[in-house]
Amino acid sequence: MTISLNKTIAYTKNWKPTFWIALVLGVLLSLLLITLEPFDNSNSFSNKYFILSGYTLCILIPVLLVHPIENYFYTLQTNRWYIINEILYVVSTLFIIFLFSFLYHFYVVSGLSSFTFASIWDFIKDYGVPFIPIVVPLWVYLRSKYGVIEVPLYDKENHKKRTSVTITGNNKSETLTIFESDFVFARAQQNYVDIYFNTESGMQQKTFRSTLSNIMKQLPTAWQVHRSYLVNLDYLTAVEGNARKRFMKISKTEETIPISQIYYRALGKRLSNSPQELQN
Known part of the structure; x- marks a missing residue:
């Protein structure tokens, strides 16, 4: 059975559900980091839980920044949202989340001053990709649950x-x-x-x-x-x-x-x- 990438699906247009979905995902990420402690120097943190909770913003801010862009394309497509749109949205926004998370980890958590593109890739590979199977399915589910398929009013x-x-x-x-x-x-x-x-x-x-x-x-x-x-x-x-x-x-x-x-x-x-x- 094949799935058409051009099939219309529900879309989360409004800011309120978008904000709450991003907040839920951000809090989940922070809780996972606090529980799993994936960083080697976790025990050396001063105010460890407070600092790790900051990763919530690494999801919340990118999602809110991208939302006007996705709304623009949604309007451009006469209030339609397709599976291919959702895939591109998740992939592109996920990449921005990775960048925000890296910068937060690098400057706030580790307190370093310079980095290379190789270090960005290493961070994404070691600390970003492992969380995809946990965060992304919930993300897509919540967007579908609180999204709608709009039908235009009669004109x-x-x-x-x-x-x-x-x-x-x-x-x-x-x-x-x-x-x-x-x-x-x-x-x-x-x-x-x-x-x-x-x-x-x-x-x-x-x-x-x-x-x-x-x-x-x-x-x-x-x-x-x-x-x-x-x-x-x-x-x-x-x-x-x-x-x-x-x-x-x-x-x-x-x-x-x-x-x-x-x-x-x-x-x-x-x-x-x-x-x-x-x-x-």
Whole structure:
């Protein structure tokens, strides 16, 4: 079973959960250092516990510094966050955490005055990497737990805009140029994606050899509501079902579209906060 790196996942956008997640990780790191005492000169510390607790800042500060940058890319991707984004975020932020930890260890804990790039690498290898299996899984879990998948509120004026977009598949001959507002929904079946769109003669369908994530990147108005479905939420008319099985109805078609649990909460927020009119 393969995992698409372009799959949308929950994202921690707000500062408050970001701060608390970073604080929890920082305190955990400090407790591990106090308990395990990985440094050879641990017994020579003056105010040892106080100094080791300072490593909390080595996680807290980098996470808060990087947060505006990740929010920028999140906004740039029309409030979408993908698995590949999360991987790049964790790797890059982890590297910054290592640098902060090294500088803290070098100047505050060891009291030294000069270092080399080799000493940075040795510190990361000896004292940083061993903590990755403990800290990173908890980090990713907390970001997922307190993150959300955002669904945009209905914008009547935006629905009226006539901005065109060209969709392409894996084969160069597979192209479709439509207005963004005319896209209705897309359904993935194995290696193919069926796209349904409005025309003057009614709704039509075109099949592309592609993946759902690839199509989603080409359609700013497309929002994933299920592993096999993208929908233009401006055509959403109703969300029905129960906790075990939910689906949505959209105008222009009689087809009911399933909703995955992770998207339901965001859809509920959209419906409760926007006076969306039913589309004809």
